[in-house]
Amino acid sequence: MTQIRIPATYMRGGTSKGVFFRLDDLPEAAREPGPARDALLLRVIGSPDPYGKQIDGMGGATSSTSKTVILSKSESPDHDVDYLFGQVSIDRPFVDWSGNCGNLSAAVGPFAIGNGLVDPARLPRNGIAEVRIWQANIGKTIIAHVPITDGEVQETGDFELDGVTFPAAEVAVDFMDPADGEGAMFPTGNVVDDLEVPGVGTLRATLIDAGIPTVFVDAEAIGYTGAELQEAINGDPEALTRFESIRAHGALRMGLIEHLDEAAHRQHTPKVAFVAPPRDYVASSGKSVAGSDIDLLVRALSMGKLHHAMMGTAAVAIATAAAVPGTLVNLAAGGGERTEVRFGHPSGTLRVGAEAREGGGGWTAVKATMSRSARVLMEGCVRVPDDSF
Incomplete structure (x- = not known):
């Protein structure tokens, strides 16, 4: 048994952080939804961990830091990138795909630009890039407004976000038609x-x-x-x-x-x-x-x-x-x-x-609109034993 290397980026988005992957960089068995993908992400994050610490993985032992993201060029019309979010359980062997992470949504645009998932012709040399994101978990559109300086994503700045220690560049995020799924916004028909x-x-x-x-x-x-x-x-x-x-x-x-x-x-x-x-x-x-x-x-x-x-x-x-x-x-x-x-x-x-x-x-x-910030913390490869999935 040996360890394999998988290209990945560790990013903070808002008050969360997670491991980001390009879909094409995943091992072939994990490029489709299913047990192999879940097993791989569990091993990357270090779950399930009965000690609740995720010492043997990239997770940070909280719901805010036990997260994974898979991105690819979008297959949806009028979108740049497809964004799939996996919330990894800390102490149980499962990945929850039932919803989105709004905090990490702020990091999707910067990652997509930096990893060539957005048409360069749509990016300004200086200014704000509008990244059109298809949130695949819930089938909704998110628009991230990413600052660009000299052709690169601007990550540092003076925008302060409570819950994040250091200031960074502001990323405004629009959640379009944010009612989850196709059902009623109030499923019971009542506001209370x-x-x-x-x-x-x-x-x-x-x-x-x-x-x-x-x-x-x-x-x-x-x-x-x-x-x-x-x-x-x-x-x-x-x-x-x-x-x-x-x-x-x-x-x-x-x-x-x-x-x-x-x-x-x-x-x-x-x-x-x-x-x-x-x-x-x-x-x-x-x-x-x-x-x-x-x-x-x-x-x-x-x-x-x-x-x-x-x-x-x-x-x-x-x-x-x-x-x-x-x-x-x-x-x-x-x-x-x-x-x-x-x-x-x-x-x-x-x-x-x-x-x-x-x-x-x-x-x-x-x-719905909010301002967040995002920053690359580390990039390179994660390693997992080759029998993990």
């Missing part, structure tokens, strides 16, 4: 539902399918203020169990699963989040966040743990829900019509915008 969760109670919930399927509940209804940091949730096994139960019952109510036990094999979607009106708090970095500077508080869980900042796709869900009067997100922000909100998360604040329209018997999301 009564969600029965045995052992927890009957909770008011907004179940939305935009950016990523998300279950929103009121923080106060489950005993929180909305200003909690990671340890308050992740250090409480009973709380994590309650949140997983809320997530599973929400998934069932949204029609994402047919039986509750299926939720364990669909960790990436839906997300579960809790919202509250604004208040002062201290972020994980020690930075003070004034309630007067934000519209609401949001905390979200990903892969069973409270996220250290905010998932990009969940931010799309927040922006879209905030734009629809009467949702729990909208009400926490003060109600009324809104095209953008600034919300507080464990690492600081984030401003997101969205446009939603009512008509034809329901709501539709036109576009």
Whole structure:
């Protein structure tokens, strides 16, 4: 048995990072969806790891750092690149392909340009390059606005993103028609539902399918203020169990699963989040966040743990829900019509915008927009034993 070398790039996108591959660089057996591809990506990331550390792989032992991306020139009309995202479980042997990663979406455009996946004729010598991305997991269009300087992607800059230590160049990302899949943005037809969760109670919930399927509940209804940091949730096994139960019952109510036990094999979607009106708090970095500077508080869980900042796709869900009067997100922000909100998360604040329209018997999301940044951390080859897949 020997190790094989696979060209790869380790990139940060927003508050996440992952291993990026060109489809054509993967071993032939892993170029098609299936067990071989999943086994390869699991071994690259270092999963499943019963120790939860991913020491023998590229993963960082959190949902934000256990990610993979496969890119190729697009087969879809009017798009530059096809983008497939795989969320790798840390302690279980599976890769979840059910949704997108909004944070890594910001890195797709820069990677595509740097790896020759975008027609050079479409790239300015200096200015902003518009990269048209086909998000293959959910069948949606993303447009990344990538800064270019002297013909190269501009990665450094002064744009600061809470949850990321150093400033970088700003990459604006538009999520077009962000409702996930072809179903209704509100699968139940309601902007607020009564969600029965045995052992927890009957909770008011907004179940939305935009950016990523998300279950929103009121923080106060489950005993929180909305200003909690990671340890308050992740250090409480009973709380994590309650949140997983809320997530599973929400998934069932949204029609994402047919039986509750299926939720364990669909960790990436839906997300579960809790919202509250604004208040002062201290972020994980020690930075003070004034309630007067934000519209609401949001905390979200990903892969069973409270996220250290905010998932990009969940931010799309927040922006879209905030734009629809009467949702729990909208009400926490003060109600009324809104095209953008600034919300507080464990690492600081984030401003997101969205446009939603009512008509034809329901709501539709036109576009959601946020600013992120991206940077290449390392490029070269990953190595895996040749019997890994």
